[in-house]
Structure formats: structure tokens, C-alpha cells
Amino acid sequence: MGATTLPDRWSRKAVTSLAATALTLAGALLVHLALVFLSIAPANAASAAHRNTIDAYVQPEFGQDWKLFAPNPMQRNDAVGVRMRTRSADGRYHVSDWVNLTAQDIETVRGNPAPSHLHQNMLRRAWDAYVANHSLKNDIPKGARGRLTGAYLKRVVLQRTGRSWNGGRIVSVQVAGRFSLVDPPSWSPETPSDTTDYRLLPWWPVTEQDNRGL
The missing domain is CATH 1.20.5 (Single alpha-helices involved in coiled-coils or other helix-helix interfaces)
Incomplete structure (x- = not known):
């Protein structure tokens, strides 16, 4: 039984x-x-x-770039890059070549069946927030939010560079953006844009506090 x-x-x-x-x-x-x-x-x-x-x-894994009933897809190609000033053990300073951080993120996402929103959007959103909260002339922050977005962008960049580069300790970084409009589809009467916009930010010193928790 x-x-x-x-x-x-x-x-x-x-x-x-x-x-x-x-x-x-x-x-x-x-x-x-x-x-x-x-x-x-x-x-x-x-x-x-x-x-x-x-x-x-x-946020950040499920964030959307559009609103219901009012989609607003990306209409430009963005590229954010950085170059670093380093100090070697003997005290000499060196400025690196430009590093395309956006290209690194794209390479990480390409071929991934479940890409992370962090690699897709974090750098772009950090840049967009910075641009929206700083004056075009002299990059003056617009209040407390401007200062916060500047610190955030620097930490996002430092997440990708680390504390050292080519054997030298990173002591400052400079970030820049390059943007061009996406060409219209072949059936559209719109004229493709042949211009590219650039924005170069000032050098930012890098301290131990900036690297804390990264």
C-alpha cells in the first residue's frame, strides 16, 4: 500500500x-x-x-529612451572619448592618445543576446546630463545639479579607464564628444547632414576620492 x-x-x-x-x-x-x-x-x-x-x-537596467504615445528614438550618432594625463614612477607626466569609450561599449554589446543597459546607455546619459546642465561657454555648471552631473560623468569615465594607464597613475582626464545626425532613409526627401559637432571639456583633476568605490 x-x-x-x-x-x-x-x-x-x-x-x-x-x-x-x-x-x-x-x-x-x-x-x-x-x-x-x-x-x-x-x-x-x-x-x-x-x-x-x-x-x-x-533604472538603469530597464530604462526606456521614449515615452508611451510619444516615442523619441535616437536621431544622431554619438561618440564620447577621453584622454588621460598620467604620472610615472619617476615623476614624469605623459598625455595619452584619445580613447573612444563609446566604441568600447558598442564592442561589449555587439553579439551579446542580453546586453546590459549599463553598457548601452550609462555613458551617453551621463554625457547628455552634463551637457544639459552646463553652459556651452566655459562649461559653467547650472546650480547643484550641474556640479553633480559633472562629478557623475567623471566617475563613469574613470570606471572605464581605471586608476592607471600604460604604467602611469592617472592624475587628470579630459572628455570630449563627437556627434553627427543619422542619415535619413533612402525614400525620404530630407538631405543628409554632412556636419559633425564636437565639444571638448576642460581637464579634470583625478583624486583618490574620485576613484573610491569604483
């Missing part, structure tokens, strides 16, 4: 376990979809009341 009932008990336990797992996954999926939907939906009472929770979950 025990030999015939024991498998039945195992079967019931397996079904119960599978059902619980399915309900948990379904619940997690519903929560995920709800939070992502609220992040791209037009302003409403629910998104306003839970904005901190929504942002904490969605």
Missing part, C-alpha cells in the same frame, strides 16, 4: 511546488510590467505617488 501511495504524495507535492513557482513568476512578471509601464506612461497619480520606487527599479 505504501509503495502505491508514496508516488502519489510526491506527485501532489510536485504539482503544488510547480503551482507556487508559477504564481510567483506570474506575480513578478506583473509587477515588472506595471513598473515599466508607469515609467513610460504620461504623468498620472500612481506614477507621481510611487516615483522613487519606480525609478529605483527601472
Whole structure:
């Protein structure tokens, strides 16, 4: 009798376990979809009341570059680069060649079936936030947010360069951006743009505090 009932008990336990797992996954999926939907939906009472929770979950892995009912895809090709001033053990200084950080991120993403949003968007968003919060002339920050975006961009860049370069300790960095508009499709009457815009930021000193936690 025990030999015939024991498998039945195992079967019931397996079904119960599978059902619980399915309900948990379904619940997690519903929560995920709800939070992502609220992040791209037009302003409403629910998104306003839970904005901190929504942002904490969605950013940076599930962030969207467009809003529901008002998509705004990228219309330009961006490239952000950096060059470094280093100090060697004998005290001599050296300035490196320019390093295309955007190209490095693209190479990391290419061929990856599940690419990280960090590699796709972190550098670009850090640059966009900096540009939006600094004057074009003299790169003067616009209030506290401007100073914060400057520090953030520097730390994002230092995440990619590390503390040293070619055997020398990095003592300062200079960031630059290059931008060109995406050519219109062949059927469009628009004229392709033949101009490229550049923006060169000032040299930023690098301290131990800048590298802390990276």
C-alpha cells in the first residue's frame, strides 16, 4: 500500500511546488510590467505617488529612451572619448592618445543576446546630463545639479579607464564628444547632414576620492 501511495504524495507535492513557482513568476512578471509601464506612461497619480520606487527599479537596467504615445528614438550618432594625463614612477607626466569609450561599449554589446543597459546607455546619459546642465561657454555648471552631473560623468569615465594607464597613475582626464545626425532613409526627401559637432571639456583633476568605490 505504501509503495502505491508514496508516488502519489510526491506527485501532489510536485504539482503544488510547480503551482507556487508559477504564481510567483506570474506575480513578478506583473509587477515588472506595471513598473515599466508607469515609467513610460504620461504623468498620472500612481506614477507621481510611487516615483522613487519606480525609478529605483527601472533604472538603469530597464530604462526606456521614449515615452508611451510619444516615442523619441535616437536621431544622431554619438561618440564620447577621453584622454588621460598620467604620472610615472619617476615623476614624469605623459598625455595619452584619445580613447573612444563609446566604441568600447558598442564592442561589449555587439553579439551579446542580453546586453546590459549599463553598457548601452550609462555613458551617453551621463554625457547628455552634463551637457544639459552646463553652459556651452566655459562649461559653467547650472546650480547643484550641474556640479553633480559633472562629478557623475567623471566617475563613469574613470570606471572605464581605471586608476592607471600604460604604467602611469592617472592624475587628470579630459572628455570630449563627437556627434553627427543619422542619415535619413533612402525614400525620404530630407538631405543628409554632412556636419559633425564636437565639444571638448576642460581637464579634470583625478583624486583618490574620485576613484573610491569604483
